[in-house]
Amino acid sequence: MAAIFELSPRCRELHRKLTDFVENDCLPAEEVYESQVGTGDQRWKVVPPIMEELKAKARSLGLWNLFLHKGYPEGPGLTNLEYATLCEITGRCPRIAPEALNCSAPDTGNMEVFAKYGTPAQKQKYLVPLMNGEIRSAFAMTEIAVASSDATNIETKIDRVGDHYIINGHKWWISGAGDPRCKVFLVMGKSDPGNESQYKQQSIVIVEAGTPGLEIVRPMTVFGYDDAPEGHCEVKFTNVKIPVSNIIAGEGRGFEVIQGRLGPGRIHHCMRAIGMAERTLDLMIARVTDPSRRTFGQVLARHGTVAADVAKIRIELNAARLMVLAAADKIDRVGAKGALRDIAMAKVLVPNMLQKAIDLAIQAFGAAGLSQDFPLARFFAGARALRLADGPDEVHIQQLARQELLRGDDIRQKHDAIKARREQIFANNSKL
Structure with a gap:
């Protein structure tokens, strides 16, 4: 456990900078941010201008894309442990600070997917603008009609027809889908429902926002909060057609x-x-x-x-x-x-x-x-x-x-061995 606290000098300096940024820039901006979120339908069309100001400052301070750990050449070279100590600071201002650092969900997970599994073309088209904070993304897995806590229940269909996939499914609680900057969805569905392994039936594919058949049905609320402009949306995919090159990692590797x-x-x-x-x-x-x-x-x-x-x-x-x-x-x-x-x-x-x-x-x-x-x-x-x-x-x-x-089994064997040894010791000592 001692290693947990042995953070590098660089991480300690980032910790100092980030603490100052959150306390003196992000927290004071909360009220302004909320006032700049649109009203009515504009809640899903307006990005508070102050966010771009904060992003520019964070980037100038070197507080950018800190989440992508040192296993990826695209990242800043921190360990997961080091980032954990920094991520905590952003939690003090959860509505603003993570995005200001380009470290907010679901983008972080999607960027890691592209970094780990993306082809060079996919990385250039999606990972680069995501890491530059130019676009945002969504991850579409949870479904409205099934118990999605067991992902083997996912029913969205991904059917291959020639050089394309055709996607049909009904998702909800798709975070980030309402954002006008959301340009790409990673979608989980079944491409091989007959596979004998229930963990090889699913695939992940890329669907660009605006693709015909992709419909944002409505934003969901959490105890009345809609979290605009990002939101958590109900989304339908109806005969959505994408090229086969939009597969992530390969068919059957969704899990x-x-x-x-x-x-x-x-x-x-x-x-x-x-x-x-x-x-x-x-x-x-x-x-x-x-x-x-x-x-x-x-x-x-x-x-x-x-x-x-x-x-x-x-x-x-x-x-x-x-x-x-x-x-x-x-x-x-x-x-x-x-x-x-x-x-x-x-x-x-x-x-x-x-x-x-x-x-x-x-x-x-x-x-x-x-x-x-x-x-x-x-x-x-x-x-x-x-x-x-x-x-x-x-x-x-x-x-x-x-x-x-x-x-x-191991515990019982250990206890049996202790019992046998105890009985042996008792027998030997009882003879004295």
């Missing part, structure tokens, strides 16, 4: 692609959640120690239950951070596949910790915590959604339990 995409992405979500929790705790402490706010003759912090809540949040937050950093370190050492157990534990623990912390903070704020005057209500919506995004709690718990229970 391989999404597993490579989701591992680091889940850790990114978790580290931003840690940052959100830190800001939540800061807001709560400022509120309960405010001398102008008193109940029953004393500041809120003097009440035992409030003080205890602050302490509990700190304990659980620090524990969650260490778990996420350990998972990021494991990905660096053995890859995302080898770190599945650690990723699953973090993905369950962190959103639950965040949701609980926000709930306690809202309680301390009273009705103000539910309002638009503070970020807690939006944070809570995001935290609750995160317990479903990239796989619900139950899927990760089931996966973790399965891996733990596989150790049963």
Whole structure:
């Protein structure tokens, strides 16, 4: 675990720059950003101008595309562990900071897919403008008619007809699909439904925005928040025709692609959640120690239950951070596949910790915590959604339990050996 804290001088300098950028540029811009989001239909046509200003400054500071780890020549050369410590800082301002750094989902996962599996032509056409922050993207997997937490249920059809694929499917909760800058979709569907392996039936293909048959049906809301201009949309694909060159990695490799995409992405979500929790705790402490706010003759912090809540949040937050950093370190050492157990534990623990912390903070704020005057209500919506995004709690718990229970035979053998040795020692000593 000591290696977790042995960050390079370069990472420490980036940490300093990023902290300053978030605290002095992003957080003060929150209100302006929200005021610049359009109204009505314009919510899906207007990109707040201040975002481009922030992106330009972040890029000038070298705070750009930090997420793409050192295994990729296109990235800045950081480890997943190093990026995790930086990603946390962006979580303090989740609506603005990740995008300002060109490090927001779903673009980060899609860029990694292109970097890892894309052909030279695909990289030039899609990865380069994505990494330059010129366009945005979406990842279309979740479907409206099936339980998508089990991706083998995906029903979207990808049929090959000559030199083209024809796509038919009905998706929803497609993050980023509402953004006017969204120019490319990565779409998961079944290209070989008859394959004897249920994990080789799926493929990932590229669909450009504006392709005939691609319809954005409506934006979805999360507890009333539509997250415009990016949004989370219901999307239909009706006889969408694309060239066969738009396949990612090859037919039947869809599961391989999404597993490579989701591992680091889940850790990114978790580290931003840690940052959100830190800001939540800061807001709560400022509120309960405010001398102008008193109940029953004393500041809120003097009440035992409030003080205890602050302490509990700190304990659980620090524990969650260490778990996420350990998972990021494991990905660096053995890859995302080898770190599945650690990723699953973090993905369950962190959103639950965040949701609980926000709930306690809202309680301390009273009705103000539910309002638009503070970020807690939006944070809570995001935290609750995160317990479903990239796989619900139950899927990760089931996966973790399965891996733990596989150790049963080894544990029993070890216990039997200890028992036999204990009986031998007892027999030898009873003769004395």
